[in-house]
Amino acid sequence: MAEEKKGNAIVETIKTVVYALLIAGVFRTVFFQPFWIPSGSMKDTLLIGDFLFVNKMAYGYSYASCPSIIVPRFGIDLDATDFCGWADGDNSRLFGSEPERGDVVVFRHPVTGRDFIKRVVGLPGEKIQVRAGRLHIDGTPVELEADGVFEEVAGPQGPQRLSPRCSNAPVGDGAMCEKAKFVETLPEGTAHSILDIGRQSSDNTPVFTVPEGHYFMMGDNRDNSTDSRFPQQVGGVGFVPFENLVGRADRVMFSSAGSSMLFFWTWRGDRFFKAIE
Structure with missing residues (x-):
């Protein structure tokens, strides 16, 4: 029983972290980027x-709105095109404002x-x-x-x-x-x-x-x-x-x-x- 509770706690912790990352990703993609x-x-x-x-939100959204994750120390170099490259190339924006x-x-x-x-x-x-x-x-x-x-x-x-x-x-x-x-x-x-x-x-x-x-x-x-x-x-x-x-x-x-x-x-x-x- 104790091992089952411990296993459930680990699963819940992982789910919490995943949800937090998803929420942070959506916030950074849609609203504000630090x-x-x-x-x-x-x-x-x-x-x-x-x-x-x-x-x-000021100029609407394009492939560039997707976040980049760059951590040279760990060899991580993911650009916006790695996430949203499919939207690159037509020089347009969703809800665009100049x-x-x-x-x-x-x-x-x-x-x-x-x-x-x-x-x-x-x-x-x-x-x-x-x-x-x-x-x-x-x-x-x-x-x-x-x-x-x-x-x-x-x-x-x-x-x-x-x-x-x-x-x-x-x-x-x-x-x-x-x-x-x-x-x-x-x-x-x-x-x-x-x-x-x-x-x-x-x-x-x-x-x-x-x-x-x-x-x-x-x-x-x-x-x-x-x-x-x-x-x-x-x-x-x-x-x-x-x-x-x-x-x-x-x-x-x-x-x-x-x-x-x-x-x-x-x-x-x-x-x-x-x-x-």
């Missing part, structure tokens, strides 16, 4: 260590399938160019206003131990790293912060014509972002298809300045439930 910012490409809008939930210019969006990289987070700056059919560091849309420069200096302590950041690039380089660990800060106002009136480190090749680009059903993405840390300015053939993002959108990032839940989000003593007190602009 996302932890791994790099500094969206500073100072998003910092390394920001933890947020991506709103997957993003607005200025939205901060998580999307699947068109080649690698990895999740990226950038800002939508170019819509289908538009001509996008960067000249002398300023974004131009259909030949018209966007409004840009100086907004002082962004400062952070130089040194390894986050679990990847990435060191920031600085306009006042060289800067030793522990010293203050600076970048010029601007407020960029897009044609529809959305205003957000962008950072500039200095003149480099990505500050002057050819004219890109955004294909129908695609979007042009850029990081707010303009000189430290691999985005649509770079073609996929050289590791860039290129134009992002509508079906590759995962969801919209609306709010930072909390933020860790340490190497793990579990280190609560490193949480940034000023970023709890911070709206993403």
Whole structure:
């Protein structure tokens, strides 16, 4: 009798775990996906260590809405196409809603399938160019206003131990790293912060014509972002298809300045439930 009860308890435990995983999978697929910012490409809008939930209802659903399970330590690398590849290829969405210019969006990289987070700056059919560091849309420069200096302590950041690039380089660990800060106002009136480190090749680009059903993405840390300015053939993002959108990032839940989000003593007190602009 005791062995039977023990066997039943094990079965019930397994069923509970399976149900919990199914519920979590449905929640992550349909409603919100957790996302932890791994790099500094969206500073100072998003910092390394920001933890947020991506709103997957914002743009409807496609193959990209299915979760990825990537655990390199155990050799697990399951992409959204492994679960929902049957829905990939027609660049459409169920209950689809197009993003607005200025939205901060998580999307699947068109080649690698990895999740990226950038800002939508170019819509289908538009001509996008960067000249002398300023974004131009259909030949018209966007409004840009100086907004002082962004400062952070130089040194390894986050679990990847990435060191920031600085306009006042060289800067030793522990010293203050600076970048010029601007407020960029897009044609529809959305205003957000962008950072500039200095003149480099990505500050002057050819004219890109955004294909129908695609979007042009850029990081707010303009000189430290691999985005649509770079073609996929050289590791860039290129134009992002509508079906590759995962969801919209609306709010930072909390933020860790340490190497793990579990280190609560490193949480940034000023970023709890911070709206993403």
